[in-house]
Amino acid sequence: MSLTLLRLPILAGLCAALSLAACVGPAPAPATQPAVDASPTPAALPTFTPAVPVTHAGLYVDASLEQGLISPMVYGTNYGPWLFVPLQMQPAVAEANLGVIRYPGGNWGDRNDMDEWNLDQYIALTRQFGAEPYIHVRLLNGTAEKAAEIVRLLNVEKGYNVRYWSIGNEPNLFGDGYEPEQFVREWRQWAEAMRAVDADIILIGPEVNQFYANPTQPHQLELERWMVEFLKANGDMVDVVSFHRYPFPSSQLAGPPSADELRTASAEWDQLIPYVRDLIRQHTGRDIPVAVTEANSSWAASSGGDTTLDSHLNAIWWGDALGRMIRGGAYMVNQFALAGDFGMLTNYDVRPIYHVYQMYKAFGQERLYASSDDPLVSIFASRRADGALVLMVINLAAEAREMALQIDSLDLPATAEVTLFDKDHPAEALTPLQVSEGIRLQLTPESMLLLVLPAP
Known part of the structure; x- marks a missing residue:
């Protein structure tokens, strides 16, 4: 990003504005994350998990098909x-x-x-x-x-x-x-x-x-x-x-x-x-x-x-x-x-x-396979460390959408925690949702819907 359109540095009073310590000690251990080694030695190329073609109507999740760490x-x-x-x-x-x-x-x-x-x-x-x-x-x-x-x-x-x-x-x-x-x-x-x-x-x-x-x-x-x-x-x-x-x-x-x-x-x-x-x-x-x-x-x-x-x-x-x-x-x-x-x-x-x-x-720490047949509606799936299945459903459309949700490799029904981000709900928790076979999700316009289904 070129900063020619941005303001010049404003350094005066920054320390007070940040309310930061004057002296900083050694760094704590970094958070757990996928390893990246400095200057790794070239090795045999790994095989990526192949994408599964969209063959399901509506929104689809396979809770058993792991796609890699996040x-x-x-x-x-x-x-x-x-x-x-x-x-x-x-x-x-x-x-x-x-x-x-x-x-x-x-x-x-x-x-x-x-x-x-x-x-x-x-x-x-x-x-x-x-x-x-x-x-x-x-x-x-x-x-x-x-x-x-x-x-x-x-x-x-x-x-x-x-x-x-x-x-x-x-x-x-x-x-x-x-x-x-x-x-x-x-x-x-x-x-x-x-x-x-x-x-x-x-x-x-x-x-x-x-x-x-x-x-x-x-x-x-x-x-x-x-x-x-x-x-x-x-x-x-x-x-x-x-x-x-x-x-x-x-x-x-x-x-x-x-x-x-x-x-x-x-x-x-x-x-x-x-x-x-x-x-x-x-x-x-x-x-x-x-x-x-x-x-x-x-x-x-x-x-x-x-x-x-x-x-x-x-x-x-x-x-x-x-x-x-x-x-x-x-x-x-x-x-x-x-x-x-x-x-x-x-x-x-x-x-x-x-x-x-x-x-x-x-959202979780491991990607799972998910697909949508609507180009303006996406679904992303993950599994958390506690075993919960987490779904993020995003509706980019200006209109509401009603879409069927199919989840394979998960015992249903299950009660999901619900969080909604749309024009009227700034990432607000809503009433829990009973997720069962054949459920149809009501997606508000221009929204993100988070569903957390606890581990069995």
Whole structure:
């Protein structure tokens, strides 16, 4: 994300606004998550669980068909020195259950050097909200030595144990003749210097500003060239392959999308994550986790409209997009951003997109197979550690939907806990629902419905 449309850094009084400790001790042990080893040794490629074709009418779930673990890093966001979380909004952030917070987010980190005070306050913020830190070091007009010194300061001297690191932000936008060949060479130089300080850090890249499945247009093909050159040169060193995605606006002159454009945009994730995986395998000979480290519906600040960043429909779109990324096995997803013009909260209230994270708080740790025959209605299924079956049903349509729900490999009837997010219910618990064979769900317009069925 380019920050040319965003405010300049506002640092004065940030410490008081965050109410953070002046001194920060060593980091606690990270939360349990799917393992990602630093610089993994190439091995035989794993076999992905094949998708099951949609052969069922309505909504379908097979509670016995496991699809893989869900990484808690998919519930991430971005934060930067130009943003702040006021005291009155800190409880709301804590309740969002964020998995990771990327910093400094956007191109601020390639225009400025981070100082020790910035970094200490950021680490304190991640601790306060129970999230993993993830730091992008300066590449443009930076040096490998400065990047390594940040790793030494945080992980050796201060013992913060920051695991996630990336090098540069959206390098394809650096301009002035900066080409992939220079980027991949410098990325490796920075990575080697940083790993020499701490061999256990997890390196994420290349962080291109957009990406497309099956590109055809020149700018789309150019983005793929950046990705491919990076994978060829640094596929042996990178631990998580990343890109950014903002589907709108389609040009500098275009405004927010229409409601129909936004409703159908989330379907691209069903092709995008597998496409990146295929590129990784083709050019590195191994499987590497995939991250979407900046994402929202728009790369341009917008507000006050039916489909702008602060709209209800944008939140429902994001809930569906996030569900599709989870279903596709993404390792990390970072919404842009925690606060500010693109944020999930203002100085005094939360925006609709915040409630998406409240809804996913109850989602499980293991993906299960689920399908829908309606392109505007999605269903995502998971199993929690306590054995509960969790279903997320999302209706992107402007109209109510009534849909049959079939659940195989589960004893019914069962009583489900119900949470609803629509225009009238901001992630509110409703009366429990008796789920039996042949049940038909009533889905309100532009809604997310969460059903939690306890373990037998």
